[in-house]
Amino acid sequence: MRLQRIHHVAVICSNYAVSKRFYTDILGLAVIREVYRAERGSYKLDLALPDGTQIELFSFPDPPRRPNGPEAQGLRHLAFAVDDLDATVRDLEAKGVAVEPIRIDPHTDRRYTFFKDPDDLPLELYEV
Incomplete structure (x- = not known):
């Protein structure tokens, strides 16, 4: 096995519109594609960094909050x-x-x- 690089990181957000604006307008990431998945009531937004690494931004109805600060498992x-x-x-x-x-x-x-x-x-x- 030979891993080459990180392809993407997935992030679940609580407010899709706010997070989409943050990652695109504030951080300047390019939109690859945006899909609404009706069966899940969920958006999936694929964003690209200049080197090709991607961030997948997901929305889900009522996702649980992060348990605590950055020392949480995960x-x-x-x-x-x-x-x-x-x-x-x-x-x-x-x-x-x-x-x-x-x-x-x-x-x-x-x-x-x-x-x-x-x-x-x-x-x-x-x-x-």
Whole structure:
């Protein structure tokens, strides 16, 4: 077996319109396709990052909330690589997104920070 890369990450949102706007208008991800699945009362929105990695955004009627903060079992956070952390933070803040203070990874000496999507999913910006 030889895994090549991550193809996609699936995210379930509580408010489809709000999350769709956040991931497309705020984060600038490109829409690949949008499907309404009537049998599930659910939207599925496929979004693309420039390298081809995808995020699948799902809506479901009354999904349960995340049990607690980022230390809950399961996906801890989703990290995006950026070339210029300062410029990306400024852009997010200009769009009304709260961003935590920038930190330094003590093992890699790389700068990073966190912000949250509309459902409080922790998102990381990691400067490469």
